[in-house]
Amino acid sequence: MKENKYMEIPREELLEETKRFKEWSGPVLVKLFTDSEYGLLSLGSGGLLKYRGRYFAITNEHVIRNVDKEKRKSEIIIPYKDKNNKDIKVKIIDDEEDKENDFAALEICETSVKLMKNHWFLDESYMEKNVLDYIDRSNVVFLHGFPWTETNIDTANRIVDMTTLPYTTFVNEYNDYSDILELIADSKGISEFGTEINLPSFAGMSGSLVYGYYRNELIPYKFLGILSYWEAKTNILGVFPISEVINFLDTKFFITD
Structure with missing residues (x-):
């Protein structure tokens, strides 16, 4: 110790x-939701990182565990506001997890990043x-x-x-x-x-x-x-x-x- x-x-x-x-x-903090048969559900918190030129929402594996792996790109919702103050969800292009260490990352499309008005990404x-x-x-x-x-x-x-x-x-x-x-x-x-x-x-x-x-x-x-x-x-x-x-x-x- x-x-x-x-x-x-x-x-x-x-x-x-x-x-x-x-x-x-x-502006680095994000909230994760999912659409389910019961409606809109809260999943947990996350943060935005820019690493090696790519953009990620980082969270815990257990936060997204109950969302079907094959449906995460479409069913996980990370909302943001564009320049017109309209609520939009980011486009997720990839997702990975590490159950043992309880990590999960959702890669965000650069088009969504460019449209974000109310968020920014931590770099190295x-x-x-x-x-x-x-x-x-x-x-x-x-x-x-x-x-x-x-x-x-x-x-x-x-x-x-x-x-x-x-x-x-x-x-x-x-x-x-x-x-x-x-x-x-x-x-x-x-x-x-x-x-x-x-x-x-x-x-x-x-x-x-x-x-x-x-x-x-x-x-x-x-x-x-x-x-x-x-x-x-x-x-x-x-x-x-x-x-x-x-x-x-x-x-x-x-x-x-």
């Missing part, structure tokens, strides 16, 4: 930084590929996702009302045995207005991108990994590091026999 070291940051600064992070990371300059280096100097972590408790769907009219949860927390430890970054998941928190609040469930946050905080640097937040699970009894969030995500993309999309 590798224990974290603490960065001493005043609470007021973290509150202000959380507001900035919410605005910065919102925003990726922290050595998580251990980061937690040697800081323990502050940001994430942003869509909790199920804050997502309401009017199935008949296909209207979705949803609220995101930006969340600032701290590293618990890095588990060397499982290569998992463990975060503290307290059920109580401080709102952006400085008041104590009870947080909604972390269910539905799987697939959210997790970021380190680079205080006083040109790029203030970098992608550390992907949120995979929440252990409610121990108040722990489990994060797979970005290096594993990159290995997955390389193996599934770029390495050919």
